């Protein structure tokens with residue numbers, strides 16, 4: 554297997570996913586596409602964040618285990634290349650867990666409770682008063698991922714900004730420690746994607762598998778067609794001659810994300826708004842554009858269907874490298890914090 558070797562010339566970037574289900578088009582438009590570019594310009598680490606997934610799936614570890622190789626196969630299907638970036642399994646880098654334990658002493662419970670993303674996730678998941686402590690603390694674990702592997706650039710969506718902030722608060726606290734004159738730890742910064750979030754097929758909320766409005770990366774041609782058919786448009790656009798609304802119209806949001814010909818798209822929008830353009834016609838255009846981009850991904854995903862063992866090999870190789878780096882950083886941080894080493 555050809556494996557990737559980081560070089561000093563490139564900035565370190567890190568992204569990751571919780572392996573809790575198949576990746577869908579929301580992941581594709583929101584982050585996988587940008588990773589495809591980053592793998593050429595950065596030392597890109599892609600973390601399969603299984604420990605983080607367990608913080609709200611402790612009752613279903615089988616699901617998380619199942620999706621670890623599946624998510625890697627999704628990555629390979631879109632074109633992320635183990636010769637150009639590395640795939641790391643979070644739970645297989647125990648140094649990150651150790652770092653988490655040390656970092657937990659540098660934040661207060663009140664600070665953890667203020668994290669807006671964690672707060673909204675608590676509501677979404679209906680934890681009420683039964684919030685797993687591990688879940689409450691996952692931003693510190695995520696900070697350990699970032700700090701432990703020396704990532705400076707974190708490509709993320711808005712919801713992850715509080716995690717970046719947490720990482721930087723911790724970096725500053727480590728650096729302020731008296732024993733840390735030589736090895737200052739570097740801060741990280743978010744690389745916000747400029748793509749708007751892909752809505753779910755039925756409109757409104759973002760695409761999510763739990764909302765039942767997701768299109769999986771490996772969706773068949775028939776599934777894709779069905780999804781496009783049922784996409785929410787403008788409920789007041791009843792006759793073809795009626796003027797239609799483009800805003801809040803899911804079909805146009807998808808065209809924004811997939812149509813390579815922006816000029817034609819603008820013309821199409823004008824026509825739709827004026828009246829005289831039917832939903833069926835716009836959907837037909839969208840389907841053919843999406844089919845063109847997604848068919849090769851679907852074919853590769855099909856071909857990889859039974860290659861879980863290969864996915865595990867790739868994870869092992871990336872993880873082996875990452876462990877060496879994390880051990881090195883952990884040693885420096887222990888020294889900085891004045892922690893005993895045997």
Ligand code: TRP
Pocket residue numbers: 567568569570571600602605695698699707
């Ligand atoms: N929280 C990220 C997600 O929701 C996953 C993740 C875990 C991550 N550790 C990370 C992302 C470190 C970037 C850097 O999918």
